[in-house]
Amino acid sequence: MMETVLVAMSGGFDSFMAAYLLKKAGHRAIGVTFTLFEGTLFDSGDSARSGSRSAAAEARDLCRDLGLPHHVIDLSDVFAGRVVEPFIEGYRRGTTPNPCVLCNRFVKFGAFYDRAVEMGADMVATGHYARAERHDGEVILRKGRDVNKDQSYFLYAIDEKTLLRTVFPLGGHTREGLLVLARTEGLRLPRSRPSQDVCFLAGRRYTDFLSRFIKRRQGRVYLADGTLLGRHEGIHLFTIGQRRGINIPFGEALYVVDIRADENTVIVGTKADLAAHALTARDVSIRYPLGEGLSARVRYRQPDRPCTCAVRGDTLSVRFTEPVDGVAPGQSVVLYRDDIVAGGGVIEKRVALEKTIL
Template sequence: MRVAVGMSGGVDSSVTALLMKEKGHEVIGVTLRFHTIEACEVEGTHNVCCSPKDVQDAARVSQKLGIPHLTFDWERIFKERVIDYFVEEYSRGRTPNPCAVCNREVKTGYFARYLRAVADIDRLATGHYARIEEDPSFGRVIKRGTDRKRDQSYFLALVRREDLDLLEFPLGNMTKEEVRELARSYGLEVADKRDSQEVCFLMGKSPGEYLEKIVGLREGEIRHVSGKTLGRHSGIYNFTIGQRRGLGISYSKPLYVVDIDASTNTVFVGEEEYLYNDKLYVRELNLHVPMERWEDVSAQIRYRHSPVRVESVKRTSDGYEVKFREEVRGITPGQVVAFYSGDILLGGGIIEAYKE
């Protein structure tokens, strides 16, 4: 089987290439270059992937493994499909998940289709900590990674069902330390390379700092849910639902961001009780398993969020209503909701709202 391995220059993708070669596949290392500037270091932490330095590391690992390595300059595609989306969503008062969108639109699902079309590649293997397996009931599905602390299936909820046939995730049954040990045993120089910790194109900046450079200061009011004005802000892009710190206001009780109205450029704050809701709404659902076959469903509304049991998913005039069996804290428009049955990823969508 001809397998392309998406190589970011880190230990995960390097071991992925190693494992694919050990299985006897014809392996080609491929790297997508999204940035033409060097990666930055902030207080010693590597914050960017896919930089020129990472491309060099991927090429060196490929050479050591004895596999060809190709680099694709996709800076324009990445900007149009991920960065522009990120800016637009924050401008609407939402908190996007660019990594999940990138997996669908650029580096995972779309890239696998691209390689199949232009290079007759059978599969694209990536370093995601998730499993992709043949289920006797549902066919090819994504499952949570064995290492729950590293599980990245949530970020794959938007990947199209038809793309699952083109993907491999060899690290799904491994822990991070097992991956590093394997890299050390084969003498890969990236064995102890730091992981990327931030959204790659932010270059160490917060979303607010990054967006201020692009859209400028956009001052507006901070209001309590009762209607009282408590202060002013320099841009709604500095806030997200559930945020408590950095509000720049004083009040007799702890306050949290509970809503953002882009139409009036207003940030609404309130007591913690206002963060809890038992419903959310999505406009579209990306299904890996047909909905009529969903059973014992739980949902995850953020990457580090504990799954919550779902009572119902109902079709509405313009999307879907998801009702939980308990109230959930901090449902955030723009984030991804991923649905599971046990370890199986059923699908997902982008949260449109948490109230009618």
């Protein structure tokens, strides 16, 4: 049976191929592009705003090439309130938020999903490299086949109801294979645009963006052993694991290992001081039974690390078999059983080896 599928289209290659594959499979695909940067957080000359408009125009042209309808919907209020403002507030509090997790949860698989249902869609689709497998009214979220492009990390918080009506056409493909397919089929490839870790920064440094909203406030920088080393210009200019920008002479490389907002202090140390053996997380989403054989990822580009975990009340506790670098409050920890996404949460605290949480 032909299903109506609304495809989130950014104007890039991946979402274009998602739409192409859906049409080829016989679905009634409709392209949808979001307007995200029209709120008061972005002025009229903002590069993110102009980039968004050109992306919408590119998506419209790509849909025309495929013979698909195309719509533009304004989700800028949701994006500002659920993604950008928490990003700013997180850095104000000394944490390192992950805006892509928030955007997927509240914008793509929140506001867009709701709008798609209102528009009569049977399913929604995106260009994520992930897989959603349905069995007897339940759905299992898995990593994408392309290990270098897998984006399941960003999707752990999507609720079951939404995921049941979501399709990831690229999940069983590799990016290289899709490029070969596009050339073989004679498809016009989208104009390449540089990949952005945080779309609304539009190539700017995150510190420049944040400094528009957070006043600089000097504070102290301490070594992990408590030695006063110098001063900083604002905790929002730092994130856990950061090496550049500390600007304090020392005998070996220094890294940010802790940010204490209540004291307005930054703690630095050596590479060894970055290691964490455990963490706790809040805002927990468990989507698959926990038990033995679990691994966890604390950053998108980091490898999975073997771990044990437990949920008590609203708190997820994770202990790693080997120490892990880059555990930062505000980022997400995502649990896996082989290639199945078992759940995750927002990191609240990195825990030293001598402390027991499990």
